Amino acid sequence: MHIRKDAPNVKHVQLSSSGNPLIRKLSQFVKLSDNDKEFLDRMALPDERLPAHTDIIVEGESSRSGFLMKEGTAIRYRDLPDGGRQIITFLIPGDICDGHVFLTNSMDSIGTVTAARIAPISYKMIMEIFSYQHRICEAIWWSWLQEQAILRERIVSLGRRDARGRVAYLLCELLWRHAAVGLADGGRFRLALTQAQLGDALGLTSVRINHVLKEFRGRSFLEVEHRLIHILDVVALQRIAGISKDYLQLGGAPTEMARSLVA
Amino acid sequence: MHIRKDAPNVKHVQLSSSGNPLIRKLSQFVKLSDNDKEFLDRMALPDERLPAHTDIIVEGESSRSGFLMKEGTAIRYRDLPDGGRQIITFLIPGDICDGHVFLTNSMDSIGTVTAARIAPISYKMIMEIFSYQHRICEAIWWSWLQEQAILRERIVSLGRRDARGRVAYLLCELLWRHAAVGLADGGRFRLALTQAQLGDALGLTSVRINHVLKEFRGRSFLEVEHRLIHILDVVALQRIAGISKDYLQLGGAPTEMARSLVA
DNA sequence: CGGGAGGTTGAGCATGTTCAAAGGATGTGG
DNA sequence: CCACATCCTTTGAACATGCTCAACCTCCCG
Numbered sequence: 001m002h003i004r005k006d007a008p009n010v011k012h013v014q015l016s017s018s019g020n021p022l023i024r025k026l027s028q029f030v031k032l033s034d035n036d037k038e039f040l041d042r043m044a045l046p047d048e049r050l051p052a053h054t055d056i057i058v059e060g061e062s063s064r065s066g067f068l069m070k071e072g073t074a075i076r077y078r079d080l081p082d083g084g085r086q087i088i089t090f091l092i093p094g095d096i097c098d099g100h101v102f103l104t105n106s107m108d109s110i111g112t113v114t115a116a117r118i119a120p121i122s123y124k125m126i127m128e129i130f131s132y133q134h135r136i137c138e139a140i141w142w143s144w145l146q147e148q149a150i151l152r153e154r155i156v157s158l159g160r161r162d163a164r165g166r167v168a169y170l171l172c173e174l175l176w177r178h179a180a181v182g183l184a185d186g187g188r189f190r191l192a193l194t195q196a197q198l199g200d201a202l203g204l205t206s207v208r209i210n211h212v213l214k215e216f217r218g219r220s221f222l223e224v225e226h227r228l229i230h231i232l233d234v235v236a237l238q239r240i241a242g243i244s245k246d247y248l249q250l251g252g253a254p255t256e257m258a259r260s261l262v263a
Numbered sequence: 264m265h266i267r268k269d270a271p272n273v274k275h276v277q278l279s280s281s282g283n284p285l286i287r288k289l290s291q292f293v294k295l296s297d298n299d300k301e302f303l304d305r306m307a308l309p310d311e312r313l314p315a316h317t318d319i320i321v322e323g324e325s326s327r328s329g330f331l332m333k334e335g336t337a338i339r340y341r342d343l344p345d346g347g348r349q350i351i352t353f354l355i356p357g358d359i360c361d362g363h364v365f366l367t368n369s370m371d372s373i374g375t376v377t378a379a380r381i382a383p384i385s386y387k388m389i390m391e392i393f394s395y396q397h398r399i400c401e402a403i404w405w406s407w408l409q410e411q412a413i414l415r416e417r418i419v420s421l422g423r424r425d426a427r428g429r430v431a432y433l434l435c436e437l438l439w440r441h442a443a444v445g446l447a448d449g450g451r452f453r454l455a456l457t458q459a460q461l462g463d464a465l466g467l468t469s470v471r472i473n474h475v476l477k478e479f480r481g482r483s484f485l486e487v488e489h490r491l492i493h494i495l496d497v498v499a500l501q502r503i504a505g506i507s508k509d510y511l512q513l514g515g516a517p518t519e520m521a522r523s524l525v526a
Numbered sequence: 527c528g529g530g531a532g533g534t535t536g537a538g539c540a541t542g543t544t545c546a547a548a549g550g551a552t553g554t555g556g
Numbered sequence: 557c558c559a560c561a562t563c564c565t566t567t568g569a570a571c572a573t574g575c576t577c578a579a580c581c582t583c584c585c586g
Contacts, residue, residue: 076415078419080419080423080505081505082505084423085423086418086419086422086423088415088418088419089415106412106415106416107507108415148411148414149369151411151414151415151418152339152351152352152369152371152414153369154418155349155351155414155417155418155421156341156343156349156351158418158421158422158466159349159421159463159464159465159466160343160347160348160349160466162573162574163573163574194531194532194533195532195533196532200422201422202422203421203422203423204574204575205574205575205576206532206533207534207535207574207575207576208573208574208575210533210534210535211534211535211574214534242343242344242345244370425541425542426541426542457563457564457565458564458565458566459564467542467543468542468543468544469564469565470542470543470544470565470566470567471541471542471543473565473566473567474542474566474567477566527586528585528586529584529585529586530583530584530585530586531582531583531584531585532581532582532583532584533580533581533582533583534579534580534581534582535578535579535580535581536577536578536579537576537577537578538575538576538577539574539575539576539577540573540574540575540576541572541573541574541575542571542572542573542574543570543571543572543573544569544570544571544572545568545569545570545571546567546568546569547566547567547568548565548566548567549564549565549566549567550563550564550565550566551562551563551564551565552561552562552563552564553560553561553562553563554559554560554561554562555558555559555560555561556557556558556559556560
């Protein structure tokens with residue numbers, strides 16, 4: 001990415017992990033009790049550190065049932081026979097990687113992008129949540145709906161948006177997701193992705209990503225300094241992506257109508 | 264599609280709905296008891312008939328919580344500001360449309376393609392399943408994993424496969440899904456999609472779809488007679504799509520390893 | 527410093543699009 | 557049950573978006 005020589009001292013904001021991001025994430029949907037929070041904190045321990053560029057799960061082979069991202073960024077991706085690669089999702093702190101990988105025989109791999117910290121989650125624990133932790137269960141349910149909505153939005157992106165629209169959408173998605181776990185300050189968040197990785201996520205080449213980012217920088221939609229991305233004009237990006245504000249229901253509670261139906 | 268003038272009398276096979284396709288679908292994953300089946304049959308009643316080309320849910324506005332497809336084909340799609348459209352998923356008999364649409368504020372619409380028959384599902388009923396019908400709950404859980412795997416595979420398709428690969432993959436997916444609910448006979452299933460709709464699902468134009476189908480017909484990978492599609496060489500299609508057999512875990516039970524973890 | 531990874535740039539190329547027009551199939555009302 | 561209107565498929569030619577390949581540059585890190 002473009003790195004400004006004259007980068008000012010970056011204001012020290014809360015852009016790295018603080019406490020348990022899962023609590024932050026689930027609090028979007030449900031008011032968690034102290035008990036709930038304690039449970040979630042226990043669930044996030046013990047954890048495990050992983051260096052950058054390390055595979056967690058390779059082509060569907062896994063001894064792990066699932067895990068919670070505590071720090072860092074990871075990708076769920078697929079290597080194709082022709083040498084290509086498609087990044088399917090980015091995993092950021094607060095995300096639960098659900099082990100679907102090997103349950104369904106899909107050949108996805110999962111690997112870290114940056115150094116990361118993850119907490120394994122056993123199926124026993126999941127079953128415990130389902131049976132005894134109803135409020136957490138409800139929140140996780142909402143969180144899954146959100147995840148699915150993100151997958152569907154990505155399908156729309158890849159199917160019908162051009163390069164600029166795809167980049168614009170992905171940046172919005174990542175900003176909102178980071179904000180939802182308290183890892184964004186205004187339009188700022190830490191993004192340690194190479195242009196090639198962005199390309200692999202968007203079905204484009206790094207060259208094209210480069211052109212689009214250059215244009216966006218020129219139009220002052222965003223700035224990149226070191227590994228910190230700063231979205232200056234989210235509205236412009238949304239317009240380019242062709243989305244109106246409320247898409248994805250990120251960073252907000254479910255609609256009243258929806259809540260009443262579930263209660 | 265190409266329609267052969269000399270189409271022979273189509274063998275009368277079980278390509279339209281017979282009984283409750285949801286039972287068939289869930290039986291892939293779990294051995295259902297007579298009680299379970301009775302419950303699922305009650306769940307599928309009362310039903311409602313809808314003509315072809317009818318919107319069920321429009322741009323996220325819905326008074327419906329969810330429904331089960333009993334007969335026919337529907338699409339979940341998105342209309343874009345520029346006039347384009349992206350079909351996100353096809354709904355076939357046995358699929359539960361989960362009402363995510365309005366819960367998450369996404370602007371998806373859902374509409375029938377052919378005449379259809381659907382059974383509304385209330386949230387009360389879903390909660391009942393979660394609380395009291397553990398075997399069905401487990402089966403639905405598996406079924407969701409499968410759905411997610413399909414969405415992810417579609418992302419790979421749109422991101423990294425060319426037109427031929429995309430068409431090949433979609434045909435395989437539809438064949439396997441139809442087979443899973445007993446609506447395929449050998450390589451045959453009823454597919455009432457226009458080439459424009461296939462294009463909207465695959466991020467391509469109808470013109471391109473036409474060329475690809477022509478090539479596939481020429482190479483004897485498939486035939487189309489009236490609205491019946493006949494896949495003659497699935498293996499060839501899989502090769503073109505770049506997938507190996509077990510993808511998606513369609514039509515088979517979960518791996519032993521996976522089952523033991525959940526049990 | 528020197529090597530390597532990632533970013534930037536340009537020229538030629540390919541896949542798929544757009545636009546347009548004509549031929550079949552379908553189904554609806556008279 | 558036919559006639560007409562409509563929708564779908566098929567085909568061709570010009571065009572555009574994004575790709576490939578290749579070179580060079582910049583920064584970072586040992």
